[in-house]
Amino acid sequence: MNRPPLGARLILGTLLGVMITACGNATVDAPYSVIVEKNVPAEMRDGVVLRADVYRPDAAGSFPAMLRRTPYSKNAGESPDGFREWASKGYVVVVQDTRGRYASEGVAVPHDEAEDGYDTVEWVASLPGVNGEVGMWGGSYLATTQLTAAGLAPPSLVAIAPHSSYTRRYDMVFQGGAFYLSDGLGWNLGQAADVRRRRAGASYEERDGPIGLSDEERTRLRDEWLWHVPLLSLDVMDLDELAPGYSLMLEHPSYDDFWSTYDVGLRHDRFEVPALHTTGWYDTLLRGTLGNYRGIAERGATDEARNGQRIIIGPWTHSSPTLESRSIGGVDFGPEAGMDYAGLLDRWFEHWLRGGDSSVMDFGPVRLFVMGTNEWRDEPGWPLDRAVPTPLYLHSGGQAGSDPEDGRLEWREPGQEPADTYVYDPADPVPTFAMSGYSRAPYDPTPLQSRPDVVVYTSEPVEEAMEVTGYIELVLWVSSSAPDTDFTGKLIDVAPDGTARTLTDGILRARYRNGSTKPELLTPGQPVELRIDLLATSNVFLPGHRIRVEVSSSNFPRFDRNPNTGAEFGVDAELRTAEQTIYHDSVRPSHLLLPLVPPA
Numbered sequence: 001m002n003r004p005p006l007g008a009r010l011i012l013g014t015l016l017g018v019m020i021t022a023c024g025n026a027t028v029d030a031p032y033s034v035i036v037e038k039n040v041p042a043e044m045r046d047g048v049v050l051r052a053d054v055y056r057p058d059a060a061g062s063f064p065a066m067l068r069r070t071p072y073s074k075n076a077g078e079s080p081d082g083f084r085e086w087a088s089k090g091y092v093v094v095v096q097d098t099r100g101r102y103a104s105e106g107v108a109v110p111h112d113e114a115e116d117g118y119d120t121v122e123w124v125a126s127l128p129g130v131n132g133e134v135g136m137w138g139g140s141y142l143a144t145t146q147l148t149a150a151g152l153a154p155p156s157l158v159a160i161a162p163h164s165s166y167t168r169r170y171d172m173v174f175q176g177g178a179f180y181l182s183d184g185l186g187w188n189l190g191q192a193a194d195v196r197r198r199r200a201g202a203s204y205e206e207r208d209g210p211i212g213l214s215d216e217e218r219t220r221l222r223d224e225w226l227w228h229v230p231l232l233s234l235d236v237m238d239l240d241e242l243a244p245g246y247s248l249m250l251e252h253p254s255y256d257d258f259w260s261t262y263d264v265g266l267r268h269d270r271f272e273v274p275a276l277h278t279t280g281w282y283d284t285l286l287r288g289t290l291g292n293y294r295g296i297a298e299r300g301a302t303d304e305a306r307n308g309q310r311i312i313i314g315p316w317t318h319s320s321p322t323l324e325s326r327s328i329g330g331v332d333f334g335p336e337a338g339m340d341y342a343g344l345l346d347r348w349f350e351h352w353l354r355g356g357d358s359s360v361m362d363f364g365p366v367r368l369f370v371m372g373t374n375e376w377r378d379e380p381g382w383p384l385d386r387a388v389p390t391p392l393y394l395h396s397g398g399q400a401g402s403d404p405e406d407g408r409l410e411w412r413e414p415g416q417e418p419a420d421t422y423v424y425d426p427a428d429p430v431p432t433f434a435m436s437g438y439s440r441a442p443y444d445p446t447p448l449q450s451r452p453d454v455v456v457y458t459s460e461p462v463e464e465a466m467e468v469t470g471y472i473e474l475v476l477w478v479s480s481s482a483p484d485t486d487f488t489g490k491l492i493d494v495a496p497d498g499t500a501r502t503l504t505d506g507i508l509r510a511r512y513r514n515g516s517t518k519p520e521l522l523t524p525g526q527p528v529e530l531r532i533d534l535l536a537t538s539n540v541f542l543p544g545h546r547i548r549v550e551v552s553s554s555n556f557p558r559f560d561r562n563p564n565t566g567a568e569f570g571v572d573a574e575l576r577t578a579e580q581t582i583y584h585d586s587v588r589p590s591h592l593l594l595p596l597v598p599p600a
Contacts, residue, residue: 031088032057036080039103039208042096042123044116048106051204052096052120053080054127055087062131064158064353065092065124068138069117069145071101071108071191076210089346091353094124098145102194103208110245111141111169111262117149125156132156135349139163139278139320140285144264147292150275151267153301159308159352161276161345163320166288167265167295170255170516175284176533177253177509177516178486178559179569182432183284185225188243189218195242226557232570253569255516264288268295274308276348278341280316281371281504282328282440287471287535289313294382297365310361311382313368313538314339317439329441331501334374370467371503372493372540383470383536387595391475392459392547394584394591396420400455407457409547414589420582422453422552424485426563426575429556430454442501445490445550453554455582458494459547466541470595472504472534474549477588479528482578483521483566484511488555489532491592492548493541500548506534507559511566521566527583549592553580 037054044050053074057063066086070076074095086093099116100108125132134156136146143162150160166172173180193211212218221242232250252258260266275296279289293311300306315333316325326337350356366379392409398418400407407420430453433443449456474489490505511519513530522528541547554561564578584590 030057030090032059032090034058034084034087036084039204042120044099044106044119048099048104050096050099050104050106050116050120051208052094053083055080055083055093055095056129057087057090057092062129063090063092064133064135064349065094065127065130066349066353067121067124067134067136068093068095068142069098069113069120069136069149070095070138070142071098071110072141073097073102073194073208073210075208091349092124092127092130094120094127096120100198101191102210103204105204108191108245111144111148113145114148114152114262117145118152118154121149121154121157133158133353135159135161135353137161137345137349140165140318146275147264148262150273151264151270153270153272157273159274159276159349161278161348162289162292163278163341164280164283164285164289164318165264165277165292166285167263167291168255168259168288169262170259171288172285173249173259174253174516175559176507177512177519178507178562179231179250179253180284180558181226181560182557184246184249185222188246189213189221191245192221192242195244229561229563229573229575230571231560233573250570254512254519264292265295268292269299269301271296271300271305272302273305274352275305275310276344277309277311278313278321279311280314280318280321280439281369281537282315282317282442284318284439286313287533290382290536293366297381308361310363310365311367312339312344312364313366315369315371315374317441319439329443331442333369333371336376337369337374368469368538370469370538370540372467372542372545373465383595384597387470387597389470390594390596391589391591392594393589394457394549394582396457396584400457400582401452404449404456404458407455409457409459409549409592413586414584415586417585419584420455422455422580423577424453424553424564424580425577426554426561428453429554429561430488430552432555432558440502440505442503444500445492445502446498446500449550451552453552455551457549457551461496461544461546462541463543465543465599467539467597467599468541468594469538469597471536472506472595473593474506474532474534474551474591475593476530476532476551476590477527477583478510478530478590479525479581479583480510480522480564480578481524481580482564482576483524484509484562485522485564485578485580486510486553486559486562487530487532487580488552489534490548490550491534491537492550493539494546494548496544503537503539504534505555506532507555508532509562527581527588529588547592547594551582553578 097104143165297309401422
């Protein structure tokens with residue numbers, strides 16, 4: 001991006017402000033009255049017209065612009081009142097329907113947003129009343145529209161604020177090779193009504209506004225689709241008509257060019273702008289957000305980009321936090337857990353777009369919430385250099401699958417110990433607790449531990465506070481009677497009174513044990529090592545608390561069920577049971593790998 005450094009821009013901005021005032025423009029102090037222009041057309045490089053609503057201050061002069069690109073309707077989510085508030089503070093706010101969505105033309109290809117993003121940024125910068133500088137904000141898909149655009153370095157983009165993002169698009173659709181079934185269905189059902197209207201030939205005026213399926217139809221379709229097998233059999237459902245992007249995802253169960261085309265991480269070295277990243281420990285896109293922060297901070301194209309990355313991780317889910325965001329699933333993280341996110345965004349863009357108070361940069365660059373002690377802490381980077389990956393080994397007398405007291409976690413390596421076994425039946429999967437919309441929850445999984453297909457290993461109470469902050473990995477030595485199957489893991493904090501809180505979890509489809517690009521079936525009965533990604537956390541196990549690991553082979557409907565047949569993904573209607581074995585001996589030492597942070 002060919003623009004002056006920040007200091008020069010601030011001087012230039014001051015001079016321009018003096019010049020504008022001298023000419024009789026922009027003399028009205030905020031808050032401004034707001035003018036709204038509906039469905040303003042912008043022509044993309046291929047001639048397709050996208051439409052946006054523009055909220056501008058009712059004043060002469062020029063202002064920085066705030067851009068928000070969404071597939072969920074520019075009239076939904078953050079209400080027009082919110083956009084008016086931004087405009088009243090002296091921004092030209094542009095909210096655009098992405099390609100093929102609502103009032104915009106073209107065909108929607110999910111996450112193919114880079115070129116449209118670049119073109120829209122430059123179009124916004126050229127609008128009357130815009131001073132040529134543009135910021136972007138939003139979460140989830142709206143974070144994608146920022147990051148993909150920034151990866152092409154549009155000259156007029158100055159700063160972004162992505163909440164909850166991915167580094168690899170594949171990882172928000174598949175985790176460890178298992179399909180995010182409930183979230184995938186939910187997202188596509190959310191697009192279904194607009195798809196239906198568009199295919200019926202509705203005009204853009206008729207499409208301009210959010211509309212969803214009726215609760216009855218949504219519930220009916222979701223219940224049918226969740227349990228339907230084979231996943232790729234669409235002829236008996238309305239799926240292909242209502243959610244064409246869903247089948248496209250299912251046709252690419254391995255990481256390939258279909259996914260890499262949209263990867264943010266492959267373009268970190270092209271980023272030229274500062275970014276305020278936010279996410280939560282219970283956000284499904286936690287790993288992606290952490291990866292984007294680190295990748296741009298290390299490899300960004302300019303000093304301003306590398307030094308301008310900030311990230312905040314709180315005890316939150318996928319949704320943007322508020323001051324009231326202090327509890328999830330009945331777990332209260334204390335009065336400091338919430339955050340005035342709207343106020344933070346205000347200060348972020350006031351600094352970068354108008355040269356305001358720089359104190360918004362005076363943290364971290366990593367700010368994280370440590371659960372257990374429930375306190376915020378700043379760190380110089382991620383992951384923490386001082387965290388020491390430390391193995392905590394699985395032990396048992398061979399009865400951990402039937403006796404929860406038999407499975408143990410110990411710091412000593414195992415000797416000769418009998419393995420634990422259980423049977424996984426995809427017709428009776430382990431149910432997902434407390435999950436919605438790309439979010440997890442700190443639920444108490446104890447009721448599940450009476451199931452014969454849930455194997456539990458628990459430590460002795462810790463004597464001193466023990467902090468775990470960083471990426472978590474569960475290393476299992478296993479075998480199965482099936483040519484392909486799944487293994488799941490959960491990390492749990494157990495209080496002295498027996499109440500338990502899930503910290504993080506993960507899954508691995510065995511055929512992807514050597515990577516997401518190279519599926520390789522099991523040899524039934526032959527032991528293999530699986531490394532299950534349990535994402536990341538920050539938690540202090542307080543004195544008297546115990547560490548627990550829960551192992552099974554399903555987490556439904558969060559993930560699809562592995563039918564245990566070894567067939568190609570999504571084509572099998574047959575479901576088979578699988579006999580699973582977990583080894584923990586001197587040759588095959590299954591263990592939990594914890595990033596232990598030494599006491600200060």
